[in-house]
Amino acid sequence: MRKNRLRELIGAGQPTLGTHLLSSWPTVVELVGHTGLYDYIEFSAEYAPFDLHELDNLGRALELVNLAGMIKVEQTQWTHQAMRAIGSGFQSVLFADVRTVADAVACVRAVRAESPATGGLLGVGMRRDVGGVGEVGTLAYVKALEEVIVTIMVEKRECVEDLEAILSTKGIDMVQFGPADYAMSIGLAGQWTHPDVVKAERLTIETALKKGIHPRVEIEQPSQAARYLEMGLKHFCMGWDVGILHGWWRTNGEQIRKDLGGGGPR
Numbered sequence: 101m102r103k104n105r106l107r108e109l110i111g112a113g114q115p116t117l118g119t120h121l122l123s124s125w126p127t128v129v130e131l132v133g134h135t136g137l138y139d140y141i142e143f144s145a146e147y148a149p150f151d152l153h154e155l156d157n158l159g160r161a162l163e164l165v166n167l168a169g170m171i172k173v174e175q176t177q178w179t180h181q182a183m184r185a186i187g188s189g190f191q192s193v194l195f196a197d198v199r200t201v202a203d204a205v206a207c208v209r210a211v212r213a214e215s216p217a218t219g220g221l222l223g224v225g226m227r228r229d230v231g232g233v234g235e236v237g238t239l240a241y242v243k244a245l246e247e248v249i250v251t252i253m254v255e256k257r258e259c260v261e262d263l264e265a266i267l268s269t270k271g272i273d274m275v276q277f278g279p280a281d282y283a284m285s286i287g288l289a290g291q292w293t294h295p296d297v298v299k300a301e302r303l304t305i306e307t308a309l310k311k312g313i314h315p316r317v318e319i320e321q322p323s324q325a326a327r328y329l330e331m332g333l334k335h336f337c338m339g340w341d342v343g344i345l346h347g348w349w350r351t352n353g354e355q356i357r358k359d360l361g362g363g364g365p366r
Contacts (some may be wrong), residue, residue: 101229101240104191104247106140106168110273110314115334118170120144120318121341124154126161128341133165140168142337145181146196147172152184159189159228170194170251175203179221182210187227192249194276199258201265208250208271213242220245249273251316254304255281263303267311274314274335277304305331 109116118140121128132138143150143158162169169190173181175197182193195207212220222245224237235241250271255278259266267275279292279301288294308315309332316335317328320343325336 101235101244102163102189102191104168104244104249105166106170106192106249107247109139110249110335116140116316116336118142118337119339119341120337122148123341124148124150124158126157129158129161129167130165133161133167138167140170140192142170142172142194143185143190144172144340145177145185146174152188155184155188156228162189168192170249172196178207179210183222183225184227186211186222186245186248187225187229189228191247192251194251194253196253196278197256198252198254198266199256200262201269204252204266204269204272207252208269211245211248211250212271213245215242218242218246251276253278253281254300255279255285257282257285260300260303263307267307267313272313274316275304275308276316276318277301305333 106116116139117137119132119138120142121132122144124143129141132141141162159169169185170192171181171185171190172194173185173196178195182195185193193207193211195210198204198207209219209221211222212218213222214220224241226232226236229244230236230238230241251274252266252272253276254260254263254266260282277300279297282300283289283291283294283297286296288297291297305315314335315333316337317325317333319325319336319338321338328336
């Protein structure tokens with residue numbers, strides 16, 4: 101069974117750095133890995149089209165360049181996508197849309213083995229994580245599932261209102277605040293920096309730290325990390341492939357259009 105690099109870093113108290121991909125092209129994973137600067141990739145499956153063959157190929161690429169893999173899944177896919185991603189070689193799952201303690205418990209169960217000691221929902225599978233047949237149903241498989249990193253999104257009004265109880269759920273390793281969804285859930289769509297949204301983010305971070313859970317922050321560029329570093333945070337996921345591409349096309353397109361005398365595309 102492959103070692104869980106993200107679990108090792110978190111367990112050692114080390115900082116972690118990831119980046120987001122919506123592309124399922126494995127070569128992009130390799131490009132990130134070849135920089136030697138990132139610890140993991142979050143495949144944001146909640147937003148991206150993909151099939152199960154591509155999920156396996158992403159798992160292969162992650163192993164090739166020694167990166168950990170995290171997958172972001174929405175509520176209706178918690179158990180199915182978590183199971184298939186782990187089977188493909190991902191070792192961390194980011195669960196969106198958590199609202200209640202029962203939701204948080206369901207997230208943890210979705211990645212643990214169905215055994216008396218772990219109380220999960222995952223059975224035996226002949227997938228990539230066990231070498232197809234090599235570790236099918238073994239104790240090593242059960243232990244590997246116990247090492248899977250469980251990260252939950254705090255992004256709904258109900259979640260923030262019951263945050264103390266939700267973050268008391270055994271098995272949650274990391275937490276991520278989602279300002280866009282939270283703002284929309286309280287009637288402030290698009291107002292990500294509204295005082296009520298900022299207050300909820302701080303509450304999430306402070307509560308997580310109190311509970312011994314690692315807060316993770318999404319940023320677009322290094323300059324945005326400063327205020328979180330001052331709060332003692334050390335887990336960041338920086339940049340989205342689609343945002344990077346769009347930013348390049350917009351900035352450079354505007355410049356060359358200006359050089360050409362203005363105007364839009366012909």
